[in-house]
Amino acid sequence: MTGTVPTTARDAIRDLVDAHAAALSAGDAEAVAALYAPDARSFDLRPPLQYRSSREQRADDLRAWYGGFAGPALFEVRELTVEAFGDVAFAHGLARLTATPHGSPGPFSLWYRMTLGLRRVDGSWLITHEHKSTPFYMEMAADHSFKAAVDLEP
């Protein structure tokens, strides 16, 4: 196995990423949360800098987040790269979220970067770390703030 990536592990992780996007798009909070290790560390699009959630807390947070939208939130992932060896893997790609906040005349679409760290436990891959983000524009605004780059496309 030296120096080579077992095809089955890579395929399993691509399937997990597909299942993750499908569960998020279906609004199935339990199915999303079941893909995470119980003590997974998240670097999310929104503050705080980091958090660790139980599966129950993660599902509750997702349900609250879905509540802000009229209709489904759609997720897709592109340009996915997976590296795996034995029971450890990481994956990175570009993701797009399309959703319509309550009271908004139409949907927004946001491209962001997604990195996942994974571990195989009892034969099943679980997300132990996730990092989602947009970059930000380095030009300082008049109020000394910096704008998140939410308008980028691949």
Next chain:
Amino acid sequence: MTGTVPTTARDAIRDLVDAHAAALSAGDAEAVAALYAPDARSFDLRPPLQYRSSREQRADDLRAWYGGFAGPALFEVRELTVEAFGDVAFAHGLARLTATPHGSPGPFSLWYRMTLGLRRVDGSWLITHEHKSTPFYMEMAADHSFKAAVDLEP
């Protein structure tokens, strides 16, 4: 080796993260670039969404970036977690950059999240993927922009 992390791999990656922060703080662009695989994929603090740089290009970009500061840019990493198996690993932690832009009355300090994906090639660990970011505040401003959360602390 099943289910356990070889201590030597984890130690080697902690050493690499220390060397990365030290080289960045020393302004040693070549030493920083040498830690990356030639085709490493970067999700950086600034746009674009992603880029792949040769080592030469990465060193040139770093030198240009250092040119914007009066004096050194200091880096530190906290709360580092490493997972490794065989020749694949990933690491995640919180990083702080402290630097003084030319013309600025004093230094700024920025906390951000850092995730690294690594592969061991010919016995040496290399960064094949990096993801650095701040979150952004989800409240929309009057001009329909969103503010990067550059003021967070662990």
